[in-house]
Amino acid sequence: MSLKRIEARFAALSGEGRAAFTPYIVAGDPDADTAWRILERLPAAGADLIELGMPFSDPMADGPAIQRGAARALAAGMDTAGVLALARRFRLGDQSTPIVLMGYYNPILNFGLVAFAAAAAEAGVDGLIVVDVPPEESGPLADALEAHDLALIRLATPTTDAARLAIVARRTKGFVYFVSVTGVTGGKEADAGSIKSQVEQARTATRLPVAVGFGVKTAEGAAKIAKIADAVVVGSALVEVVSESIALKRDPVPKVLDTVAAMAQAVHSARAGG
C-alpha cells in the first residue's frame, strides 16, 4: 500500500468534497500503552490521516508542547523500534488510514536509511516527514523511501518562494506540507487570509494535495483552514491536552479523543457550512 494508501485517501475525500483531518500525536507520549490507546481510536474519532511523531531529544522545530511530549515519551523508553511497533500494531486493525511518521533525521540516519525504509514499510507506514533535512540533502533518504514506495513529504513555509517551491515539490510524494507560520510548532495562530494566498501559490508548483499545519489550535481555526487546504494538521493542541490531563492526574485518552472528534467535526463540516 504505502504511498497508494495516501493517494487513495485523498482521492476519496476529494470525491466527498471535504478536507482531511490529520491529528499528530507523539508516539509513546506519555507512555507506549497510553499512546496506543489514543492511536487505535483516532480513526473512529474522525482522523482521516495520522501523523505519528517520532520523539527526539533535540526537537528544534517544535514548541514547548511537543518538546514536553517528546521528553515524556523518551523518558518512558520510546525509541525508533517502538514507534514502528506502534504503527505495525495499528496497521493490523486498520488498512485504510494512512500513517505518516514525522521526526528528525539523526535517529533515522542512526537506524540506517535503507533499513529504516524497509522496517517502516513492513510496519505499514505510508510516508515520512523529516523536518531537519532540506531537499538539497535528502537524496539518499528519498532513494531509500522510494525503493519501498514510501512517500517523502516535504515542507514549505511562508519564506518558501516560487523558485524554492519547485525544489520542494520535485521529489515530494503524497502531499506537500505547508507550514502556516514562520516559527516552530504550536506557536502563534495561523492567519487564514495569508495562508490562502500561499496555499494557492503552492498549488502552482504541485498537483499534490496541500496540508496545512503548525499554527492550527482550535476547531474554528481548523475549519477555516479546511476551506483552503486539502488537509488540516493539529498537533501541539492535542499534545497540550495530554500535558493538562497528566497535570490533573487523569487518563489523557478520553480528552484527547474528544478534542480530535470536535476538530474533525469542524473540518468535515467546514465546506458544507460555507
Place this chain on the structure above:
Amino acid sequence: MPLVLTLEQAYARAKADAGFQAELAGYLSSYVGRPSPLYFARRLSEHHRARIWLKREELNHTGSHKINNCMGQILLARRMGKTRIIAETGAGQHGVATATACALFDLPCVVYMGAVDVERQAPNVLRMQLLGAEVRPVTSGSATLKDAMNEALRDWVANVSDTYYLIGSAAGPHPYPVMVRDFQTVIGREARAQILEAEGVLPDALVACVGGGSNAIGLFHPFLADESVRLFGVEAAGEGMQSRRHAAALAGGRPGVLHGAHSYLLQDGDGQILEAHSISAGLDYPGIGPEHAWLRDVGRARYLTATDEEALAAFALCARLEGIVPALESAHALAKLPEVAAEVGKDGIVVLGLSGRGDKDLASIAPQLGRLA
C-alpha cells in the same frame, strides 16, 4: 533553508569585498586589540621541556577569541539590514562578545543560555546584562549549550525577517562552520607570522581545546598545508572517557546530524543526542565542528582528551608558572602539554591557543581551589 541560503550569499559577497575586510580589520585592530601577542612561556617551557609559545587570545577585548567572529558577523548582519541579534552561549564568552558587538552598534541582543550555565557562569550573565543584552535561560533538555542552540534556532525561524543569528562556534548549518572558521583564522595567520618572526621556523605542533572547535580551527587552518606542523585538538573528557560523563564527540561519539551539520555526535543507540559533561561550560557541546571531523578522518589532526581533573591542574599550574589565569576551556589544551612536549622534544616548538581568560571560572571552581593552591 532559504534563510541559510540567503546568509551564504550575503557572506560570499562580503568576503569578496575589500571594503568589508578593511572595515573588519579596522575594528579588530582598534577595538579588539589585535594582533594578540605570541608569548614565549619560559617557565611552562622549562616545566614541560619544550619551547612553548602561547597565542594570547585571552588578551582580546572581552577576554577570549570569541570577539573575532562576533565582529565579523555583526558587520555582516548590518550589511544584511538585520535589526535584531540573537546568539547562544555556553560559558558566556560568546554571549559577552555578542552583547559587546551589539552595544557597539546599538542593536538589540537576546542571548540564549542553558539554565545550568546561567548558574555556573554568573559573572558573564551580569556582564551581558550590563552590556544591554537580554539573557534568556533555557530549561529544556539538559539546559546547556545544545539546548541554548535549539532555542536560538527556534527564535530565528520565527523572526527571520529582522533577526540575525550570530552562532559562536564552528558548528551549526552551513555556512556557519566555514564563516566562523574564516573569521577565526586571524588567530592562525597572526601566529604563523609571529612564530616565523620569533623562531625563524614553523612550529612543530599546535595545540588548542575543542568544543565546537572555533578557536582550534582558527589556529589550525592557516597551517593545514604545512605538513611538518602537527595539529592537536583537545576534547573535554569530563569525569573520564569510561564514565560516559564527558564532552568528547570525536573520542566517544559516532557520525550523525544535529543542528544542520553532519559530524561526530554523542548519541545513544537510538540516535538520541546525549548530554555532554565538562567542568568547562564552553566545551559542553555533544557535537564538534564538521571540519574537525574531517581533519581527524583524513589524519591531518589528532585529537586528545583531558579530564576535568587534568584541566583543573593545568589551570592552577599556568597561573602559578606564568601569572596567567586561563579559561577552563583553554586549560584542557594546557593539560595535554606533557604529551605534546614529549612528542616534539625539548627543542620542539609548540604554539598553544590560549583561547580565553579564567576570571569567569573562579566562582564555579572555588570549592576545588583550596585543594589546587
